[in-house]
Amino acid sequence: MNGVEVLRFALRGLAANKMRSALTMLGILIGVAAVILLVAIGEGSSQQIQQNIQRLGANSLTITPSTSGGGGGPGGFARAAGGGGGRDGGQAGRQNTGPRVQARDLTVDDARALADPANAPSVKSVSPVVTAQAQSAAYEGASHSISQLVGTYPSYFEASNKPVAKGSYFYNDDVLAARKVVVIGQTVAENLFGAVDPLGKQITVSGVPFTVVGVLKETGSSGFQDADDVAIAPLPAVQQSLTGFGPLGQILVQAKSAEAVDAAQAEVTEVLDQRHGITGSASADYRILNQATLQETVSAATGTFTVLLGAVAAISLLVGGIGITNIMLVTVTERTREIGIRKAIGAPKGAILGQFLAEATMLSLVGGLLGVLIAVAGAQFTIAGVRPVIVPTSIALALGVSVVIGLFFGSYPANRAAGLRPIEALRFE
Amino acid sequence: MRPDPPVLDLSNVTKVYGEGETAVRALRGVSLRVERGDYVAIMGASGSGKSTLMNIVGCLDVPTGGTYHLDGTDVGGLDERRLAIVRNRKIGFVFQSFNLIPRMSALANVELPLAYGGVRAAERRRRALAALDRVGLAERVHHQPNELSGGQQQRVAVARALVTAPTLLLADEPTGALDSKSSEDVMNIFDRLSASGRTLVVITHEEEVAAHAKRIVRLVDGRIVEDVRVAPAGGPPPRLAEVAS
Numbered sequence: 001m002n003g004v005e006v007l008r009f010a011l012r013g014l015a016a017n018k019m020r021s022a023l024t025m026l027g028i029l030i031g032v033a034a035v036i037l038l039v040a041i042g043e044g045s046s047q048q049i050q051q052n053i054q055r056l057g058a059n060s061l062t063i064t065p066s067t068s069g070g071g072g073g074p075g076g077f078a079r080a081a082g083g084g085g086g087r088d089g090g091q092a093g094r095q096n097t098g099p100r101v102q103a104r105d106l107t108v109d110d111a112r113a114l115a116d117p118a119n120a121p122s123v124k125s126v127s128p129v130v131t132a133q134a135q136s137a138a139y140e141g142a143s144h145s146i147s148q149l150v151g152t153y154p155s156y157f158e159a160s161n162k163p164v165a166k167g168s169y170f171y172n173d174d175v176l177a178a179r180k181v182v183v184i185g186q187t188v189a190e191n192l193f194g195a196v197d198p199l200g201k202q203i204t205v206s207g208v209p210f211t212v213v214g215v216l217k218e219t220g221s222s223g224f225q226d227a228d229d230v231a232i233a234p235l236p237a238v239q240q241s242l243t244g245f246g247p248l249g250q251i252l253v254q255a256k257s258a259e260a261v262d263a264a265q266a267e268v269t270e271v272l273d274q275r276h277g278i279t280g281s282a283s284a285d286y287r288i289l290n291q292a293t294l295q296e297t298v299s300a301a302t303g304t305f306t307v308l309l310g311a312v313a314a315i316s317l318l319v320g321g322i323g324i325t326n327i328m329l330v331t332v333t334e335r336t337r338e339i340g341i342r343k344a345i346g347a348p349k350g351a352i353l354g355q356f357l358a359e360a361t362m363l364s365l366v367g368g369l370l371g372v373l374i375a376v377a378g379a380q381f382t383i384a385g386v387r388p389v390i391v392p393t394s395i396a397l398a399l400g401v402s403v404v405i406g407l408f409f410g411s412y413p414a415n416r417a418a419g420l421r422p423i424e425a426l427r428f429e
Numbered sequence: 430m431r432p433d434p435p436v437l438d439l440s441n442v443t444k445v446y447g448e449g450e451t452a453v454r455a456l457r458g459v460s461l462r463v464e465r466g467d468y469v470a471i472m473g474a475s476g477s478g479k480s481t482l483m484n485i486v487g488c489l490d491v492p493t494g495g496t497y498h499l500d501g502t503d504v505g506g507l508d509e510r511r512l513a514i515v516r517n518r519k520i521g522f523v524f525q526s527f528n529l530i531p532r533m534s535a536l537a538n539v540e541l542p543l544a545y546g547g548v549r550a551a552e553r554r555r556r557a558l559a560a561l562d563r564v565g566l567a568e569r570v571h572h573q574p575n576e577l578s579g580g581q582q583q584r585v586a587v588a589r590a591l592v593t594a595p596t597l598l599l600a601d602e603p604t605g606a607l608d609s610k611s612s613e614d615v616m617n618i619f620d621r622l623s624a625s626g627r628t629l630v631v632i633t634h635e636e637e638v639a640a641h642a643k644r645i646v647r648l649v650d651g652r653i654v655e656d657v658r659v660a661p662a663g664g665p666p667p668r669l670a671e672v673a674s
Contacts, residue, residue: 012532012533016531338530338531341528342530342541342545343513343516344522345516345517345541345542345589346514346515346516346518346542346546346593347545348514348545349509349513423484423490426489426528
């Protein structure tokens with residue numbers, strides 16, 4: 001009685017009741033497919049989020065003004081009320097931590113100070129940024145609302161990872177001369193120009209004419225926001241015509257290398273603390289968004305999310321396993337007489353045990369393999385906006401677990417079959 | 430043949446089912462020796478204990494008291510694993526209700542005891558085909574039990590019992606579920622087996638069946654009441670002898 005024999009008997013047993021075997025397999029199939037697919041979706045969304053973060057720019061730090069500790073909010077009001085910007089006694093009552101200084105806005109001077117290699121040797125480039133939201137642009141009757149018009153320096157293109165597909169960037173000269181040139185995103189180009197080549201054409205943004213010098217490479221949509229619905233122009237041009245010479249929306253700092261990001265952050269913190277008069281326990285009036293830190297935080301979060309999905313799927317696998325026990329118990333009862341005959345003609349206990357264990361394991365293994373197939377097929381489609389990425393270990397794990405489930409959940413019915421006394425089993429009708 | 434131990438040697442075997450006041454004493458001390466080559470019919474009305482005796486002889490059940498030697502081996506002291514081996518090697522069963530395994534071809538059914546005995550596939554097939562040929566079913570080896578008549582099914586069961594060349598062929602009411610023609614076929618096969626030197630024990634309540642045996646043992650209320658030898662153990666069975674003479 002060898003292994004092949006046992007498998008043959010098991011196969012015959014399963015084939016005898018195809019519908020039941022198929023339905024039992026379905027339980028395991030769904031479980032395995034769910035585990036693999038849900039983990040793949042978790043992994044896919046994790047990768048997508050990581051990509052979106054990377055799109056913010058490599059090795060970049062984003063400095064934004066922090067309004068949490070500020071006076072009456074950012075911008076003009078604080079300036080007007082605070083005047084010289086000394087200590088503001090009125091704020092003390094609202095703050096629960098330490099002494100505070102009047103929140104200061106980010107200025108172009110801040111950016112210049114950060115660009116000084118003596119102060120910040122790890123910094124490669126600094127781009128001050130002002131943003132005008134929802135600017136209506138028009139070209140020969142076609143109009144489009146640009147969701148983000150960015151005014152900045154040429155270094156912004158590299159730091160924020162926005163390469164140009166057609167035409168060129170604008171240059172430092174353009175910035176110094178405050179020329180009204182603009183590099184537009186793919187969405188803007190399509191909506192305003194359609195098939196026409198936009199290079200060299202003049203568009204009006206909120207009534208102000210800008211000349212298109214370049215079109216950005218398509219980056220694809222990132223979640224809810226269309227990353228291609230942007231236009232980038234020299235900082236002074238935007239300030240002059242659209243936003244006014246107010247505070248900066250953010251400063252984008254690019255570190256010299258991935259290793260230098262943390263050093264750059266420390267240097268930036270030091271320079272800004274000094275310039276904004278922040279000492280000791282006072283909380284900063286700006287916030288630095290470190291891309292690497294953000295990535296770590298997000299991967300931790302998505303990791304938890306993936307585990308959660310996997311756990312839910314694992315429960316369905318468990319339910320499938322219980323289905324196997326159930327069906328095998330029915331099978332053993334139904335085939336009691338057959339077991340009796342086999343024992344009467346000399347089947348050892350091990351052979352009966354092996355046969356039923358093999359049946360249970362085959363149910364779970366075949367179900368598991370089909371589940372893998374379906375999961376792999378399902379992962380080819382985009383599900384809920386996420387492109388699933390199959391994790392190979394999840395396949396191995398789900399298959400392995402399904403076999404273990406077959407052995408574990410099959411062992412009780414198989415033991416019951418093997419333990420039957422032949423004389424009673426034969427008498428069973 | 431003499432120096433060989435008897436195929437069956439039961440001495441003062443008792444079997445009690447249940448305990449206390451509800452206890453049923455199915456066998457009340459049965460002693461029986463069956464020599465090699467004998468053909469014994471065990472007769473009795475229902476409730477006489479013949480099924481219990483059959484279970485004990487067939488190593489499907491263990492006696493409450495007394496000793497049982499099968500082919501020189503004390504079966505009483507064997508564990509479940511060894512009993513399975515004894516059933517496989519030394520005993521061939523033929524049941525009243527055929528007890529073939531459904532959805533398995535005649536050939537696969539006959540091969541089954543060899544498979545459990547660890548015989549290789551090629552050898553197994555050869556022996557199974559030979560056994561089916563002996564019962565006249567060489568043409569129907571690939572039919573499943575539900576495609577065979579009752580008589581044919583019983584002949585497959587006989588082939589299955591024979592295929593391991595067991596020391597003892599044990600039949601429990603082999604013709605109980607058959608019409609007279611099929612019964613005749615099966616009993617003819619038994620006669621020929623006996624003539625070729627096999628040891629047969631047939632349990633029956635039909636005089637017609639018992640008439641084929643060389644020796645008739647009658648059981649009443651768990652005791653042997655009559656033990657008649659019709660023909661010598663070494664010679665041909667009585668029916669074949671009649672035909673010959």
